[in-house]
Amino acid sequence: MTLLAFVILLTAVTVGYVINLRAARAIRDGGTRMHSLESFHGGYAALMTLVPTFFLIIIWMLFQGTVIELIVKSGISDQLEGLGTGETQLVMAEIRSIAGGRIFGTPEQWKLDAAERLVALRGLSGWLLVAVTAALATTMLYVSRRTVSSEFRARQGVERIVHVLMAGCATVAIFVTIGIVASLLFETFRFFQMVPFWDFLLGTNWEPQIPIREDQVAAEGAFGMLPVFLGTLVIAFVAMVIATPIGLLSAIYLHEFASNRIRGVVKPVLEVLAGVPTVVYGFFAILVIAPAIRSFGTDLGLPIASNTALAAGSVMGIMLIPFISSFADDALGAVPRSLRDGSLAVGATQAETMLKVLFPAAIPGIVGGILLAISRAIGETMIVVMAAGLIAKMTINPLDSVTTVTVQIVTLLIGDTAFDSPKTLAAFALGMVLFLMTLCINILALRIVRKYREIYD
């Protein structure tokens, strides 16, 4: 039925376009000068039909299930009398599956009746949707057909509708963001009702293994985020120590010194590196880097954990190289050619020009890129889940095993969880920490990047 509704919609849109186009053309051929081109009259009709009808169908689809169930429920209110919400839901689920043809055992007659009713209502709703769609589309066609005249400003009309649509999309994005932040805030708030704020913020002990069921034996949980936070910083630091110099130098080389042929090879390779899924980087960390570091350590006689921060961090650094290098490349490319010429013209070499003019001029953009890379390193999950440790340790030794905020969020939420224990809610608090950290870094980065745009535009 919904398919039919969409077919009607599309037909109406096409018909509206053609009718208005023809009508406008007829007026023009009659010798009157039109305010708008005929295609705008057509487009106006198409949009006037498309937008309201489309939203009608969407809203109908969103709410028809709820409305139908409400009606069915009110029909069997006698039988539901005195049942709790959980039981009511069970009954409704049973009715739904009966309606879907999956009957288990021998249900009571009233359930069968209700299921039948449900099926009938669904069919009715489908037909109603088609009817309403057709009616609305026709009305809109009629309304927009009436507007065709030489003075009608179809062009502005079309622009206005498109304008509203774009504003709508932007609003959706904003509301989604607000919604995410709000849910995060809400859960975090619940967590802090169970665990004191300062214990979380300044505690040096992270042991979230608390009993989930009363009969389970486990230690009392401890929720001090500092070791986890520190682990994140250690790994991000290792990643940046590797990614920043390599990324910058490769960008400088590619931008200024490489021949076209080398650039033609290296650039795509870097892009491939940027496109590798992080899971694959994770494999790489476990299977190649970690064993290499360990055997290197044993050769030197150093005690090295099997999941070192160094392994996870360096692979993350490799992941960030193309990111930083493409940012730096853009920043260098944004420095006007005239500056380069000016420097070369006083007899500076290419290297001096790069070091003394281009690089300083590009620094704000480069710093912006590095900050964005840091915030990615902090938020990166897959590599550390695979390659970093699980035990939170208060250490800054990169050869030790550390855990990160993202790893802990994943482990807290995996498995047998109830969404009202501090263990699971702690994940949201950690998420909040992560969110605030990356938010601050991103704001800083965007500020710097924007400031440098002002200089050259």
Place this chain on the structure above:
Amino acid sequence: MTMFDVTKPETAVDQTDIKIAASNVQVFYGDTQAIKDVDVDIQDKTVTAFIGPSGCGKSTFLRCLNRMNDTIDSCRVEGRILLDEQDIYAPQVDPVQLRAKVGMVFQKPNPFPKSIYDNVAYGPKIHGMARTKGELDEVVEKSLRRAALWEEVKDRLDTPGTGLSGGQQQRLCIARAVATRPEVLLMDEPCSALDPIATAQVEELIDELKQRFSVVIVTHSMQQAARVSQKTAFFHLGNLVEYDDTNTIFTNPQDPRTESYITGRIG
């Protein structure tokens, strides 16, 4: 060169006078030829003006003189250009050294995003022309004075050069170019972004610069060419049509194309 004065007094005048001798110069951008067979001798301590309609190759030819065309990938230069009788396209010549001797000022002011002081000190620092901070200060002050900018900026030498007005920026670029004490100064439409007052200042400056340097200036203004230059070269469609004393070019041009250009009929 003084040697020639003693041994061959007749030719010596010509020899010492010629700073840059270009012969048979062809320039190609990819497959299209932008400069065709240009011969020109640029004299020392003289202002030479290049005039001609837009796209005729003035800038292209100017950039050959300090090998700035090397920085354009598709550009290819043929022929011989001698600076003080040395081929500047010879393999042993380092373009970087050459550009210290042949300075350039661009059409659009392009100060570095550094302080005014650092803009001017950039060249001298790179070439190690000042041993102490005091010497460097002196070079900066002298260059800024030459560019008629000193009085306006002496109290804010550490503010960014990009914060100056367009005309001041252009004079800053001139100061930057003269700070390396070049022997030849190439100027590509240096006044196109300037108001009449700043233009007059720059022209005065050019007049003063010719005491020491040989100046080559590209300009679209006939009046400017007539005011500042002693020699004028007229380019048309990549050819050097006429090259003579500025007076002759403007009062008695030999080629009909030159005449129509300076009287405003082509271009």
